[in-house]
Amino acid sequence: MKKIFRYITLSIIGLTASCNDDYLEHYPLAELTPENYFRNAQELESYTNAFYNQLPDALDIHYYNPHQADDEARNTLPDEFRGTRITPGDGGGWSWGALRRINIYLEHSHQCTDEQARLLYDGIARFFRAYFYFDKVVRFGDVPWYESALGVDDEGLQKPRDSREFVFEKMLEDIDFAIEHGRQEKSAQLITRWTALALKSRMCLFEGTFRKYHGLDNWEEMLQECVKASEELMDAGVYSIYTSDPNTAYQELFIAEDAIVDEMILARQYTENIPLVHSANFYTLSASFGRPGMQKSVVDSYLMKDGSRFTDLPGYKTMQFYEETRDRDPRMQQTIRTPGYKRIGSDQASVPDFATCVTGYQYVKYVLSAQYDAGRNTNDMPIFRYAEVLLNYAEAKAELGALTQTDIDRSIKLLRDRVDMPNLDVNAANADPDTYLVSEYPNVSTGADKGVILEIRRERRIELVREGHRYRDLMRWKEGQRLAEPFYGMYFPGAGAYDLDQNGTIDLVLYEGSAPAPVPGRQYQRLGELVLEHGLNGGRIVNLPDITKTWDEDKDYLYPIPLDELLLNQNLTQNPGWAE
Known part of the structure; x- marks a missing residue:
């Protein structure tokens, strides 16, 4: 039976502290000031402990x-993919309570005379301040830097946005402090020196490559910091x-x-x-929540077992499921259902379920046995x-030449x-860049x-799929236009009966027209409801063919600042391209 890790205990305490945040902001009782x-x-x-609530939960991750x-394709699209984002009146990620x-903590922690404890928990606080600002810089670019808890009438609330370069330098000060004073013992539930190094690796790779591909200065310095931390x-x-x-x-x-x-530096615990x-x-696995499925471009990106490129094979675009998943x-x-897949706890092979996967x-990543299906x-x-740290290291070194x-x-x-895959050969890769990947990342x-x-980039996509990294990767590489391209699924030559796993x-x-008489154990999909790119002549499944997707290179890499915030603080400026 799963034991209760200390992180769970701390999370519960943290939730309690979070519920009592008002006593530290409004001071209703003298004894709680x-x-x-x-x-x-x-x-x-x-x-x-309350700071841990900033960390992503399972829904954020998967x-x-x-x-x-x-x-990933689903039967719905967020506004980011449709080009329908608008400037919100409020909210929109522009929140500063955390x-x-x-x-507040950093202004008062000196009251503790236990210096060793103070340095440890100051390091945790500064880890979370760097973590907080990393999210803000990724989302908005330039943001105001605050290192004191301002009152409602404080003039600092009217300050303009600081440059992302300035903010990032302050973030580096925070994360370096967290590294210096963090716990040496590794823990998948608590912030440690190693968690801080992992965050520094992540945030410096993002900032270095964002600056490089968006034409900003000092990108080399950021990538060197990523290499150093990694x-x-x-x-x-x-x-x-x-x-x-x-x-x-x-x-x-x-x-x-x-x-x-062995590998998990920090994880969200469940029990x-x-x-x-x-x-x-x-x-x-439910038909009610988007019917998520891996996109065809990811499937095409997986190498062959011998390390050769799948997309170099003749006819790879029209290979059907059994053939394209072999070797x-x-x-x-270990990420999606392939022929012969057996669910945990079952001896019966299962093919993909088109009622729950568009x-x-x-996916099989994160999926447990059927006893956990009801949200458990x-x-x-x-x-x-x-x-991820290893991938960050390799990418930063490569981008630095x-x-x-x-x-x-x-x-x-x-x-x-x-x-048990062959190693990546640097000279061979550079001598013959993959034309498929060139088209993916122009x-x-x-x-x-x-x-x-x-x-x-191929390795990163395969290794980290469904772990919540991909959107930020596209933003930092300036490859947002990929979100406006059609999302595809399996290839089928047209109407017909298919033995997906070739077991007879x-x-x-x-089928076209009226549904045939059902046979137990078979799935049925009407063409037109399941759309193939060439209609009745077959092709890849097209996800949401009636929805137009657009990407604006001049504005969509950053989110807009809410209108109410611009009214409250006249010194704030809006991100380029977004309505004032």
């Missing part, structure tokens, strides 16, 4: 639609890539009841004992894992070794490292 709180390690710990970007609580974590030898059977190891990471601490559960099974990178069969490429998942969810085969051998190779910088940059039994019937 900041001046006579923050006196000892227990009070510092209790207050900082389901929140914009995060999955062009990796920052105020952090700054190397420090790698050299410490505290984490490793989890391995077991190459045909199951990758999937095991995401179905584990308790986060596998039935409180209860604190999530709905990955339900959202993945591929084992991570494919593309036919149905208890598998922990990844927030930071070592694999400093990547060597040795760098690949200590990063990408470890991910491929897990699933903005990749030309130069000697173009081929390996593309291959690292018909699994799916695509």
Whole structure:
């Protein structure tokens, strides 16, 4: 039975502290004012526990639609993909309550005379301030920097936006402090020195590549900071890539009841004992919540088992499900249903269910046995894992033009070794850049490292799929136009009966007109309701063909500031292209 980790206990305490935030903001009772709180390690710990509520939950990680970007198709589209975002009156992510609580803590923590405890919890607070501002910079670009808790009449509330360069320098000060004073013991539930290094690796890769591809200055410095943080974590030898059977190891990471601490640097914990559960099974397998499915472009990106490129094969565009899933990178069969798939706890092979998956490429990542289907998942969810740090390291080095085969051998190779895949060859990749990836990422910088940059992007997409990274990746690479392209699913030549797993039994019937007499065990889809790109002449499944998607290169990489905020603070300016 799953044990209650300390993080769960702290989260509950944190929720309680969060409910009592008003006592630290409005001071209704003299005995609860900041001046006579923050006196000892227990009070510092209790207050900082509330900061953990900033971390993403399971829905943010595996389901929140914009995060999955062009990796995933559903029967709905968010405004970001449709080009229908408008400037909101209020809300819109422009919220500062979490920052105020952090700054209240940092203004008063000196009241604790236990210096060791104060430095530890100050480091946690500054981790979360960097984390808070990372989200704001990604979303809005320039934002006001506040390092004190302002009152309602404070003149600081009327300050203009600070440049993202200034804000990022302040974030680096915070995260470096968190690294210096963080816990040395690794924990998948608590912020540690290693969590801080992972955040620094992530945020510096984002900022470095965003600046590079959006034409801003000092991108090299940010990428060098990413390399430095990644190397420090790698050299410490505290984490490793989890391995077991190459045909199951990758999937095991995401179905584990308790986060596998070999690789999971930080995870969101779930347990039935409180209860604190999530709905990955339900959202993945229900017909009621978007019917999510992997997009065809991701399937095409997986390499063959021998390391060769699937998209180099003749006729790859018209391969059907059984053929296209044979002899591929084992991570494919551990991420989506492929022929022979058996659900956990079942001896019966299952093909994709088109009633619950719009593309036919149905996820198995995070999916547990049927007993958890009614919204009762208890598998922990990844927030930071070592694999991401290795990918950050390799990408930053490649974008700097400093990547060597040795760098690949200590990063990408470890991910491929897990699933018994051949290593990435730097010279071969650069000598022959994949034309398919070139078409996927037209903005990749030309130069000697173009081929390996593309291959690292492939690796990142495959390794981190459905972990909430893809939207930000497209934003920093200036590849947002991918969101305006059609999303596709499986290829079918037209109406007919299909044995998807080639076991001698018909699994799916695509038909025109009236439905045929049903046969038990078969799925039925009417052409026209399930749309193929060439109509009755076949093609890939087209997701939401009647919805027009657009992307505005001049404005859509940043979100708009709400109109009410512009009225309240006349010194704020709106992001380019958004209505004032």
